[in-house]
Amino acid sequence: MATRARRSQRRTEALSRERIVEAAVELLDAAGEGGLTFRALTERLATGPGAIYWHVANKDELLDAATGAVVAAALSLDSTEPAELAEPAELAELAEPTEPVEPADRAESAQSPDSPQDKIRAIAFGLYDAIEDHPWLPTQLALQLSRSPWGSVTPRIFESIGRQVRALGVPEGHWFTAASALVHYILGATGQNAANNASARTLAPDVDRAEFLGAASKAWEGLDPDDYPFIRAVAAQMREHDDREQFLAGIDLVLTGITALHLPSEQDRTTPPAT
Amino acid sequence: MATRARRSQRRTEALSRERIVEAAVELLDAAGEGGLTFRALTERLATGPGAIYWHVANKDELLDAATGAVVAAALSLDSTEPAELAEPAELAELAEPTEPVEPADRAESAQSPDSPQDKIRAIAFGLYDAIEDHPWLPTQLALQLSRSPWGSVTPRIFESIGRQVRALGVPEGHWFTAASALVHYILGATGQNAANNASARTLAPDVDRAEFLGAASKAWEGLDPDDYPFIRAVAAQMREHDDREQFLAGIDLVLTGITALHLPSEQDRTTPPAT
DNA sequence: ACCTGAACACCGTTCAAGT
């Protein structure tokens, strides 16, 4: 009874892997993890399931492709891999939220405007901002990680962070550690934030972040003070915090650790720190 | 045709939420995320689905309870919350892998044996070791996070880390940042490692980690050198790295960042650092 | 209060058949 093929294809364009992945991303954006269904997909693309299975092996591969496409866009890459979206114009728009992404109004730092530190922050915020339009991203990243740990997406993130770690002057023996720490922090913080955003939307679609965080910290304040003294102590602090600021502070924390631990001076690259 | 109720209940113990959660953990451990099914559960518990639904609202709640039980055990807590396993003996054993968990043979550090730093490392390794028996844990943590960001599990981890952050002497204004950074790193690194373990087991059940890491770094070396110069450069380094050492190095990196950024000296707690 | 189990709606996937 509902209208079939809600959005007719703009041209007589044949079905392609790119179009399928594009539709998958749209469904995920619109209705979350549960919104991507082969039936919803066939309706949207006006085909049968068999047609989709001719281009894509199964649902996991489709999810991986959707995840890879969004991450690639967030990292501003035009990759040659097959798991990419066809329309870079549309993806570029996705990576650009309402507010300016560029780290314009940032606290005064001692580095030059385009230092490796700044580039790391830019990469991190690229992913951070991508989850605003794609709240399903962190969960899917985790799922893909559990399916194939060194699939296509993780290496891409690792590579872009790693290059800046190298540019930072970290001795080669610590590249892996430093890059891993940064990537792990970014993925962890990004996931937490996606969850906050999603639940803020769910609880009250038109309520703003401040109100949601107030409610969340209220929930924290309701915890047993004997079991959760620390959380109760930071509840007020959480209510007032700004997510982006917090995210940046965490990155700078890791960057400081890398600098302090792996960039002592110019010599003693041969003697790694004690711990 | 298979034997029903493979493990008959030891006593005439009635069905309870605890028994259901326990069986859920066993199924997850045995067959992963896809292994937990209401049909498998009813077979194992020798009941019908309706009986389970009387004790548990739905599958998500069951997964959350299983996740919470394993995390609580890993943190060595006996919580009063309902989402816990009934048999602490069995859970205590789960938290204790074949090798000693206690940070006995660690690199020489400048802190006292039971410093907050050491306690943070112990908490982190508690979670780290838990995923050896429960590879599904990180993914489920991510899923629960996306379902209810400040559910029961995250606060528990946040609380135990946060207390040590406070004990570290971090000024109150930075508690949230410091604890968040640690938790995010731990969750991120833990997830990565669970993925590595799982895929190592999948690729070849009897092959050891070294061989698997060799294969993984081979895969890295197969990447396009133009697109992935950094990953290619660290591929060899990855082959030789020890996971636990790497995990610890990351934690120490964050700890160093916290110390350097938030513990400058005793005064100037009123003037936060520039960045 | 606690449990049973048939039944329902929905899902991913397959495959013989078309063009």
Added chain:
DNA sequence: ACCTGAACACCGTTCAAGT
């Protein structure tokens, strides 16, 4: 080579009925 669509196996969940 590419697509169709009925059909299959399986899943989470419900609910009238039992004790």
